Amino acid sequence: MRIKENLLGTVYNRIRGRRGSLRIAIVGSQASGKTVFLTSLIAHLQHHDPQALNLGSGVEILKCEISKSSSHFSPFPYEYNRSTLVHNNAWPAKTSDVSEIRLKLDLKRGKRKPEQLCLEFLDFPGERAADFLMFSRNYSEWSDMVLGSIQADRCYSELARGFNSTSESSCDEQELIYAYKMFLGEALSQRYSRIITPSVYLIDCRGKRPDGGGSPESWSNERFCGLSAAEQFVPLSEEERLQNCVLVKKFEARYRKYRNKIVAPLVHWLEDADQMYILLDIPQILMGGFSMYNDEQAIAERVLELCDQDRGFWRQLVQVGVLGWLLVKPSRIRRVGVVATKSDMVATNNDIDNLESLARQMTYKKLRGISVDAYDFFTCSTVMSTELTGSRIPRLKGRLVYDENGERVAEKDSVPVEFVPSRVPEHWPKDGEWPGFSFPEVYPKISARRDTPPPQEGLERVVKSFLGL
Ligand SMILES: Nc1nc2c(ncn2[C@@H]2O[C@H](COP(=O)(O)OP(=O)(O)OP(=O)(O)O)[C@@H](O)[C@H]2O)c(=O)[nH]1
Ligand SMILES: [Mg+2]
Numbered sequence: 001m002r003i004k005e006n007l008l009g010t011v012y013n014r015i016r017g018r019r020g021s022l023r024i025a026i027v028g029s030q031a032s033g034k035t036v037f038l039t040s041l042i043a044h045l046q047h048h049d050p051q052a053l054n055l056g057s058g059v060e061i062l063k064c065e066i067s068k069s070s071s072h073f074s075p076f077p078y079e080y081n082r083s084t085l086v087h088n089n090a091w092p093a094k095t096s097d098v099s100e101i102r103l104k105l106d107l108k109r110g111k112r113k114p115e116q117l118c119l120e121f122l123d124f125p126g127e128r129a130a131d132f133l134m135f136s137r138n139y140s141e142w143s144d145m146v147l148g149s150i151q152a153d154r155c156y157s158e159l160a161r162g163f164n165s166t167s168e169s170s171c172d173e174q175e176l177i178y179a180y181k182m183f184l185g186e187a188l189s190q191r192y193s194r195i196i197t198p199s200v201y202l203i204d205c206r207g208k209r210p211d212g213g214g215s216p217e218s219w220s221n222e223r224f225c226g227l228s229a230a231e232q233f234v235p236l237s238e239e240e241r242l243q244n245c246v247l248v249k250k251f252e253a254r255y256r257k258y259r260n261k262i263v264a265p266l267v268h269w270l271e272d273a274d275q276m277y278i279l280l281d282i283p284q285i286l287m288g289g290f291s292m293y294n295d296e297q298a299i300a301e302r303v304l305e306l307c308d309q310d311r312g313f314w315r316q317l318v319q320v321g322v323l324g325w326l327l328v329k330p331s332r333i334r335r336v337g338v339v340a341t342k343s344d345m346v347a348t349n350n351d352i353d354n355l356e357s358l359a360r361q362m363t364y365k366k367l368r369g370i371s372v373d374a375y376d377f378f379t380c381s382t383v384m385s386t387e388l389t390g391s392r393i394p395r396l397k398g399r400l401v402y403d404e405n406g407e408r409v410a411e412k413d414s415v416p417v418e419f420v421p422s423r424v425p426e427h428w429p430k431d432g433e434w435p436g437f438s439f440p441e442v443y444p445k446i447s448a449r450r451d452t453p454p455p456q457e458g459l460e461r462v463v464k465s466f467l468g469l
Contacts, residue, residue, distance in 0.1 A: 038081075038101070047451045194292065271306050338359045
């Protein structure tokens with residue numbers, strides 16, 4: 001049913017045509033900066049000041065209105081996010097639901113008559129990115145990929161010991177589900193949440209997250225790895241699948257239902273985009289170490305797989321026939337950008353260049369292999385929240401979220417202090433121990449004037465890229 005709805009939507013979009021309309025997918029894992037990026041971008045488009053967002057000589061956004069979206073996703077809470085930044089001087093809350101926004105722009109380029117443009121964006125909880133591998137893969141393929149990622153990582157193999165030994169010795173459904181959830185809980189407690197799929201374990205269909213004070217045991221009792229308590233599934237190896245045919249059939253059916261409900265609507269929207277920008281929080285990955293690097297790299301690759309249209313296409317062809325094929329075929333993601341976000345967390349221009357270079361090293365192999373017209377790399381800070389001080393030792397000044405003991409400081413009590421962030425290496429660490437990095441989190445710095453967009457750095461290059469300026 002869902003596939004039919006999506007197909008009808010796709011066909012309708014194609015018939016309607018998207019002349020003057022651009023769908024831009026902003027993707028990234030949790031806390032990569034998607035919501036802040038969109039909020040700052042919309043504020044800049046709504047109150048365009050060429051001094052604050054220079055789109056080139058003679059280019060100006062004369063008008064930008066939020067228009068009603070036709071999709072079944074809820075509207076992106078722009079006003080709420082913006083007022084959280086402006087009035088509370090705090091970052092927007094973590095995203096718990098998929099939302100969409102449509103903007104109507106009057107764009108003036110030099111002396112030409114202003115042109116009308118419609119832009120569509122989507123925001124989603126970054127945790128869902130770990131499920132992208134389900135799209136266009138069946139239960140067995142998903143199982144092999146999840147188990148492969150666990151085996152390939154020293155830290156995850158250690159955390160998954162209990163699950164591995166349970167699946168070798170037992171074919172009891174409840175025991176297997178409990179053991180897999182214990183692994184997910186261990187990964188969560190060590191802050192390795194990017195490996196967690198099905199992602200409803202982390203953020204359920206109602207947007208609820210695991211209790212922060214809980215433990216892997218308590219989460220295993222409360223959280224589900226499936227749509228409900230009765231619809232959970234776990235990955236099984238090929239050998240285990242051969243031995244547990246009855247269980248595999250159950251897991252397959254639950255997996256398909258999960259994929260259709262949680263993954264397909266989001267991925268269909270993204271696949272149908274004209275351009276895609278992948279946000280990478282490089283400072284966070286540097287602080288996270290090998291496992292976080294592996295997960296982020298795998299997520300970026302899966303996102304880029306969405307640009308290879310043909311995957312879902314053949315299945316669609318069977319469903320819609322040749323006429324449908326003619327209607328469904330034309331669109332594809334033509335331009336991809338990889339954006340290293342939060343560049344205000346590093347102190348020198350050389351560090352900013354290295355952010356871009358690390359984003360490039362993570363993704364260029366996959367990018368070279370996909371069929372897009374153009375790809376590019378960017379760095380940006382969409383809400384500049386630090387300032388540079390000190391000359392001999394580059395230092396930043398900002399309002400820290402955590403004090404030197406790691407205790408959270410309330411926003412109202414945080415005063416600007418100077419600190420020295422780590423330098424960004426030219427290459428990702430490869431051998432031996434992953435070095436320690438420190439890029440302290442800061443509160444946002446933003447004017448209380450509603451018509452003043454947040455100070456930004458590097459956003460104009462991204463905007464120029466998607467507007468083709
Ligand atoms: N210094 C700085 N921090 C930023 C910037 N953008 C985002 N952040 C930080 O990153 C955090 C996450 O940003 P979000 O935009 O909420 O990330 P997201 O990708 O929407 O995350 P999910 O909703 O979990 O998927 C924020 O709460 C800030 O702490 C920036 O431009 N500069
Ligand atoms: Mg968000």
